[in-house]
Amino acid sequence: MSYAYIPANPRMHGGKRSKIIYLIYHYTANRGDTARGNGNYFARGEGPIASAHYFVDDAEVILSVPEDTVAYSVGGRPQSWHIPYYLRANNFNSISIEMCVHADGRIGNATIARAQALGREICERHGIDSAHILRHYDVNGKLCPNANELLNDSVWAVFKAGIATASVPAEQSAPEETPALAPAGDWIVGHNYEVIVGSLRVRDGAGLNHGIIKSYPRGTVFTLKEIVHLSISTWGRTPSGWVCLEMRGAAYAADRGEYSAGGTQGPSDGWEVGHNYTVTASSLRVRDGAGLNHAVIKSYPHGTVFTLKEIVHLSISTWGRTPSGWVCLIMDGERYVK
Numbered sequence: 001m002s003y004a005y006i007p008a009n010p011r012m013h014g015g016k017r018s019k020i021i022y023l024i025y026h027y028t029a030n031r032g033d034t035a036r037g038n039g040n041y042f043a044r045g046e047g048p049i050a051s052a053h054y055f056v057d058d059a060e061v062i063l064s065v066p067e068d069t070v071a072y073s074v075g076g077r078p079q080s081w082h083i084p085y086y087l088r089a090n091n092f093n094s095i096s097i098e099m100c101v102h103a104d105g106r107i108g109n110a111t112i113a114r115a116q117a118l119g120r121e122i123c124e125r126h127g128i129d130s131a132h133i134l135r136h137y138d139v140n141g142k143l144c145p146n147a148n149e150l151l152n153d154s155v156w157a158v159f160k161a162g163i164a165t166a167s168v169p170a171e172q173s174a175p176e177e178t179p180a181l182a183p184a185g186d187w188i189v190g191h192n193y194e195v196i197v198g199s200l201r202v203r204d205g206a207g208l209n210h211g212i213i214k215s216y217p218r219g220t221v222f223t224l225k226e227i228v229h230l231s232i233s234t235w236g237r238t239p240s241g242w243v244c245l246e247m248r249g250a251a252y253a254a255d256r257g258e259y260s261a262g263g264t265q266g267p268s269d270g271w272e273v274g275h276n277y278t279v280t281a282s283s284l285r286v287r288d289g290a291g292l293n294h295a296v297i298k299s300y301p302h303g304t305v306f307t308l309k310e311i312v313h314l315s316i317s318t319w320g321r322t323p324s325g326w327v328c329l330i331m332d333g334e335r336y337v338k
């Protein structure tokens, strides 16, 4: 398949990588946009750090980030309880395809066909089987691609089945170009970040006026514990001190799309071992350890009562051991039990 390459601005993507395991589909959620408009937007490199490898519309495919380079596509925090591939599929082991959206909110049939044909080529190149083709939704629960009923598992199964036999559709005239909106993106306390510059100074406070304690070499991974915005820069507190995350729009660290597994001490929330608690979420996953990286054993339906036996505080969540395993009691201020 032929496509134009409009290189994304380097601040929007990560470095080289080798292992590609997953293919992930998205939609842009930006009504009336085009593949080329998105390519141009990411080439300018303005706005929050985000990227995808390919953009597809009814007329063409645009390559924005090469396949051997990390794109920041699926690193966000969980947005629902549907996260079967959270932390397993991530920005470092996946290729992302963004499908553009018509003004009426639908993904065009030609876009679907072209995205399937592109997906077929990618799967053949990297030996990706059907079980490793995902929606962004399957990674962190984001409602993406939320068009053409693709979040419906049976519709998605039909889409996936079409990839194996897809061929490039006939070219169509490009719809009128409209500028892309800035995608969402943010620094997230509790996420692990990787240093993407040669060396990053660690200081005893937020700002260049603070003393240097040490340096993190490229590739260092740290957990972001606190964020401070100064006039032209954003600073983050790490376990060893403060680092500049971003200055004048240039990022020095990249979201690895994972929460810290380290048991840093959080504030006391008044949870009490030995007390009974009731599940207030519609369903609460029970895991074999404290943290989203642990395997799901079962689920407690709404209204389940359990006795709290042990408490562990992670960076932005608090976990409780119950008779059947570990559950998240509260995450990022949202309680799941009372």
Ligand SMILES: [Zn+2]
Pocket (backbone or CB within 6 Å): 025, 026, 027, 073, 136, 142, 144, 145
């Ligand atoms: Zn997405």
